[in-house]
Amino acid sequence: TKARSLAGNSFTTSDLEFYAENEHVNIVPRFSSPEFNFICGDYGPFTPQREVEVPLWLAVALKQQMKCFIRCPEWMTIENLKAIKDQEKSTEINELADLPFYYMEICSMILQVAADDIPHSDRVRSLLEDIQNLRAP
Structure with a gap:
């Protein structure tokens, strides 16, 4: 379904979620790890109970694995x-x-x-x- 139209382009809900996944949020890791290196950037290091900023897609993936809390x-x-x-x-x-x-x-x-x-x-x-x-x- 079409969700929004911007400058004549229509975007589906999936399109908008894809773009939103690059927005940054703060997480509190439940694990220790050095920096994660991705094409889009480096994130971490990860230390339990020490807040760190990551893209939403990474926060969601870590949360699904029960490896972090996502800060509101x-x-x-x-x-x-x-x-x-x-x-x-x-x-x-x-x-x-x-x-x-x-x-x-x-x-x-x-x-x-x-x-x-x-x-x-x-x-x-x-x-x-x-x-x-x-x-x-």
């Missing part, structure tokens, strides 16, 4: 999402709040594999849905 991005906290919802609901302000371009895809992927890492994940889902509905044309 600051913009994805209940407090921030409530503030964004209130701002966008306001009739006085006609501009969208600052969220990552692929915020829905990022949230979807994080909540799919790491809902247990996100405080009050059900409320986060609800607020994201409210924001998406406010932004819908």
